[in-house]
Amino acid sequence: MKQIDLLLQARWIITVNSNNDVLEDHCLAIDNGIIVNILPAQQALQQYQAASHHTLDEHALIPGLINSHTHAAMNLFRGLADDLPLMEWLQSHIWPAEQAHTNQNFVRTGSKLAIAEMLRSGTTCFNDMYFFADETAKVASKMGIRACLGLIVLDFPTVWANDADEYITKGLQLHDQLRNNPLLTTAFAPHAPYTVSDAPLQKILTLSEELDIPVHMHVHETADEVNSAVDATGIRPLQRLEKLGALTPKLISVHMTQLNDEEIENIAAQGSHVIHCPESNQKLASGLCPVQKLIDAGVNVALGTDGAASNNDLDMLGEMRSAALLGKITSMDAQAVNATTALRMATINGAKALGLDTITGSLEIGKAADITAINLNTIETQPLYDPVSQIVYAAGREQVTDVWVAGKQKLKDRQLIHLDEKELLAEVKIWQQQISATE
Numbered sequence: 001m002k003q004i005d006l007l008l009q010a011r012w013i014i015t016v017n018s019n020n021d022v023l024e025d026h027c028l029a030i031d032n033g034i035i036v037n038i039l040p041a042q043q044a045l046q047q048y049q050a051a052s053h054h055t056l057d058e059h060a061l062i063p064g065l066i067n068s069h070t071h072a073a074m075n076l077f078r079g080l081a082d083d084l085p086l087m088e089w090l091q092s093h094i095w096p097a098e099q100a101h102t103n104q105n106f107v108r109t110g111s112k113l114a115i116a117e118m119l120r121s122g123t124t125c126f127n128d129m130y131f132f133a134d135e136t137a138k139v140a141s142k143m144g145i146r147a148c149l150g151l152i153v154l155d156f157p158t159v160w161a162n163d164a165d166e167y168i169t170k171g172l173q174l175h176d177q178l179r180n181n182p183l184l185t186t187a188f189a190p191h192a193p194y195t196v197s198d199a200p201l202q203k204i205l206t207l208s209e210e211l212d213i214p215v216h217m218h219v220h221e222t223a224d225e226v227n228s229a230v231d232a233t234g235i236r237p238l239q240r241l242e243k244l245g246a247l248t249p250k251l252i253s254v255h256m257t258q259l260n261d262e263e264i265e266n267i268a269a270q271g272s273h274v275i276h277c278p279e280s281n282q283k284l285a286s287g288l289c290p291v292q293k294l295i296d297a298g299v300n301v302a303l304g305t306d307g308a309a310s311n312n313d314l315d316m317l318g319e320m321r322s323a324a325l326l327g328k329i330t331s332m333d334a335q336a337v338n339a340t341t342a343l344r345m346a347t348i349n350g351a352k353a354l355g356l357d358t359i360t361g362s363l364e365i366g367k368a369a370d371i372t373a374i375n376l377n378t379i380e381t382q383p384l385y386d387p388v389s390q391i392v393y394a395a396g397r398e399q400v401t402d403v404w405v406a407g408k409q410k411l412k413d414r415q416l417i418h419l420d421e422k423e424l425l426a427e428v429k430i431w432q433q434q435i436s437a438t439e
Contacts, residue, residue, distance in 0.1 A: 006030040006407055007050035008371065009041050012060040012387045016347050016362040020340050022387060028061065030369040033407035038365060054402070058377035060387045062343070063362050064124025064146075064370035064405065065316040066350030069216070069254045069275040069304025071130045073102075073110030075117065076431050077309035080439070086222055086284045094309060098131075100438050101431075102159050107132040109427045111139040116416055116424060117314045119145060121397040122372035124405045127252075127275075127304065127354055129189040129216060131160040134174050137184055143419065144405050146370060148354050150189030150216055151175060153204060155197050164200035168207070175211065183406065185354070187214040187252065193237035194225055201244055214250050214355060221255035222286045238263050247272050252353050254304065256294075257287030264290065268297040273353035276345065278322040280306030291327045292336040302350040303342075317400075320346050320392045339392040369407035375399045 008030065013023040015038070027044035029037035037044070074094075081093035107130065118126055128136055129150035140147040151171025153164055161167040175186045188204045190196040196217075208215050220226055220237060229237045238259075241247055249271035256274045259267075267274065276289045294301050303323055305314045320342040327337025337345075351361025360370045374395055376384055381394045403411035410417055 001049040002047060004029055004031040004036065004048050004050050005052065006369070006404075007044060007048055007053045008056065008061060008373075009044065009054065010056040010059050010061045010373070011376075013038065013363060014060055014062045014343070014388060014391075015364060016063050016344060017364050020344075028363065028369065028371065030404075030407045033369055035363060035365055035367055035369050038363065056373050056402070059373045059375050059401065060391060061363065062122075062372050062374065062391065063347040064360065064372050064403065065122045065346050066302070066354070066361060067118060067123050067126040067305055067314060067316055068252070068302040068350040068353055069277055069306060070114070070126055070128060070314060071307030071309070072114035072126065072128050072136055073107040073130050073132070074307035074309040075114040075314070076101075076106060076110040076428065076435065077307075078312050080309060080435065082283075082312070084284075086286055087224065089284065089310065097435065097438075099159070101435055102131055104132050104135050106431065107135040108139060109424075109431055111136040112143070112419075112424055113428055114308065114314060115140060115143050115145050116419060116421070117308075118316075119143070119403055119410050119416060120400065120414070121315050121317065122374065122400040122403060123314065123316050124370040124372065124403060124410075125350070125354075125356070125360060127187065127216060127350070129191075131158060133171075134177070137174065137178060137181075141181060141184060144183070144408055144410055146183045146356075146360065146368075146405055148185045148187050148214075148216075148356075149174065149178065151186055153188065153190040153200055154195050155200070156195070164196070164203075168200065168203060172207070175213070185213070185356070187216040187354070189216045192218040192221070192225070193229065193240060198244060201241075201246065205244065205246055208250050214252050214353070215246065216252045216254070218255055219253040220258040223258055226258045236263075238266075242266065242270075249273075255281060255286060255289065257281055257289050259290055259294075261293075264293055264297050264299070267294070268299045273300045273302065275302050275304045275353065276323060277304045277306040277319075278326045279319060280310045282322070282326070283312075284310055288326065288330045290330060291323065292331040292333065295337075295341065300349050300352050301345055302353045303345040304350075315397050316346050317391070317395055317397050324392055339386075339389040342392045343388060369404055371404045372400055373402040375401050
């Protein structure tokens, strides 16, 4: 019998491979953090002797969920300014609060809180955009989650940098520091077309090609954003980005609620990616992303929560359900954004957008063992006819029992490993009191 590190035996293995195979009574054989085999349980028990063997007879194993757009440290602003439109929310509440409170300690605690929430929700990888990304990188590395750190860029000064050149310089330094980290990658993160001018965008695009890393940006988030750009420049933000040469397979455009048919065709032709944030878009009344139209055109559409300040959670299971339901009403088609599509948006599509699809995003031989176990034998998810549909339309994040990242267990029986939850909650309480005192 071959010696391996880990054998996971489950009622269902939902692979999210190219055939969307759902395997019953199979095992994942894992060694050195990699899936080395997927085979029927009886065969696995005859072929492998594992240092650790988990039998999950009531569970589905899915690829670890990928949150393709968030602002992790903003977890400390959860619920701070609810029920407001985007620009009022940003300009009158969030930006002043950031100016008053955001520092290294804030980002450290906020990132820890966000990562704890994500792991408990089955997320094993997130794509971040926030200040002090070096602090988020340290926390992510310590907690053992996979992450793409945003090298944020703005035209104006903030607590992180004074001008676009300083943002870019700091970003490049962080990219160099993380170059050999197996779990952490980077992406340039110019905030939005309305906060980053042409010159820094052109510099970012050149560096993105040289370093072969993505460009992660809010684009066409609201009608006001598009109308203001047209009033100021005579063209829509996407037209401007196209003129700059930004529409490439490296572009990750977030929100995209304001799209016409010509823009959809152009995005598809250029191979750019779209990140859909259904719950944040609804909460801020930003608009509706035409997800099914994008998919039909051949665009890779992934899924993100946005930050907890505008969602107000980092629950990718909830996001899948919202994406599926909203996709149907947006297109007036009950078959639009079906359960399988929603799951792919939350896994392999996110990996593809981040350039990580050869590493994670599906349960296949040779890929990292980034795995989430969901208990489907509960009142809320019985009777069960289709495990994929049940996960998307009925399961809740409280049914996530176990999580592995690169073969290392991070959540066991709903308990986070290597994290003192009481200590974290005490830290968060201190920040809540400080922030409340200035509101």
